[in-house]
Amino acid sequence: MSNKKQRPTRVKDANKKIRKKPSVLSTEKVEYVDYKDVNLLTRFVSDRSKIKARRVTGNDVQQQNEIARAIKNAREMALLPYTKRVSSQRTSRGDREGRNTEAAVDQVEAVETDLDVDVDVEGTDEAGEE
Numbered sequence: 001m002s003n004k005k006q007r008p009t010r011v012k013d014a015n016k017k018i019r020k021k022p023s024v025l026s027t028e029k030v031e032y033v034d035y036k037d038v039n040l041l042t043r044f045v046s047d048r049s050k051i052k053a054r055r056v057t058g059n060d061v062q063q064q065n066e067i068a069r070a071i072k073n074a075r076e077m078a079l080l081p082y083t084k085r086v087s088s089q090r091t092s093r094g095d096r097e098g099r100n101t102e103a104a105v106d107q108v109e110a111v112e113t114d115l116d117v118d119v120d121v122e123g124t125d126e127a128g129e130e
Helices: 011-015 038-044 061-076 101-115
Strands: none
Touching: 038 061
């Protein structure tokens, strides 16, 4: 019923065989993923402490579930951090153009002098007596 044209299939894509990345667990013949094995678990965590995806690590579903559970247990036991601080380099604030520092200093001084003014609230003096 639709007037959509079907695209021809690409022969190049059909001939390619998708090669699965080998898992670290199967290459090193790890039978049990232990939450205390921090060196193994850090391979499956990014630099910001995020658990890496299956397509990145090459794990199958069962292995990925075991890795995720072990990482979460290790985080709970404080063996792995939940997050890592990433510092970004910034330019110094004095290098910015278009800022009028003298006007800002004048505004701060004006606010300070406003705060030093005595306030008389409904007939009371500074000590709060009537």
